[in-house]
Amino acid sequence: MNNNLLLEKQLCFRLYSLNKLMCRLYVPVLKELALTYPQYLVMMVLWQYKAGISVKDLGAQLDLDSGTLSPLLKRMEKQMLIKRERDSTDERVVLIKLTQKGVELQKSAEHIPAKMFVVTGLSPDKLQELNLTLDQLIDNLGD
């Protein structure tokens, strides 16, 4: 009887469970900003690229393709968080830019990282170590 196929033994199941748990913990926090979890990730990129970023580059940062991003960005545009405009120098490119509302939302988000850190219950050292291990793993699994 092979017992390697037990759920509890799988790293993949831990990552799957943790990702879901993490998302759920963000839900009430992000509800105040009227953002979903993936939308929050998009906003973090946009707050970093205030001049605007192409859908392609945004997808590279988040590791998402246009099949995911196109409808997601449309919903965010409907919420007036972003604008979408064609790059005049290359009409294939769609540039994503924050609206004033999108820029201002950053202020309401600045407390989130510290808040979520507390929830993890990890010491700063332990978190740092975990982040390094996960980065190594991401690199190993990397595309």
Place this chain on the structure above:
Amino acid sequence: MNNNLLLEKQLCFRLYSLNKLMCRLYVPVLKELALTYPQYLVMMVLWQYKAGISVKDLGAQLDLDSGTLSPLLKRMEKQMLIKRERDSTDERVVLIKLTQKGVELQKSAEHIPAKMFVVTGLSPDKLQELNLTLDQLIDNLGD
């Protein structure tokens, strides 16, 4: 300028990315078994509960609700991997049991954990340590 909202600093983004990377690595492996990733997780539980398990208990193991499991299990039933039958002692309960095909699929899956371990590129010790840290985190975030 607050830089805590950088994607690279977020534990949540690492978990989000790793979960996706992991799923993608399983796809070609699971394709041979004609299983999706969540279906594989369900199968692991069922290979452990050969006598059958209720949808509720299955959901408790996987941390999934009936909104996810009901359609997923129907698809697995259509593939003849499982049977679904009402518990005669409590008609509210639906018992999930493997078909012969479902039982036999385990043989084709037994090579997967070792195969995926190699892909992680982690030493056994490092994997063990990571698993412990993740378990602690799951516990801290836990329901």
Place this chain on the structure above:
DNA sequence: TATAATTACATTGCACACAATTAAATTGTG
């Protein structure tokens, strides 16, 4: 410079996740 190949994005279809609601069966209580 035609046209073939590539690039960037959108669209379609399928499979999760999950909140909210519904429906049926069972249990608890007066």
Place this chain on the structure above:
DNA sequence: CACAATTTAATTGTGTGCAATGTAATTATA
């Protein structure tokens, strides 16, 4: 026993992920 509360699944609707395909714009090549 009657009836309210609880339990278990199924259903509905929304929002991702992602493969596959379509389309328009740009670039490369004969």
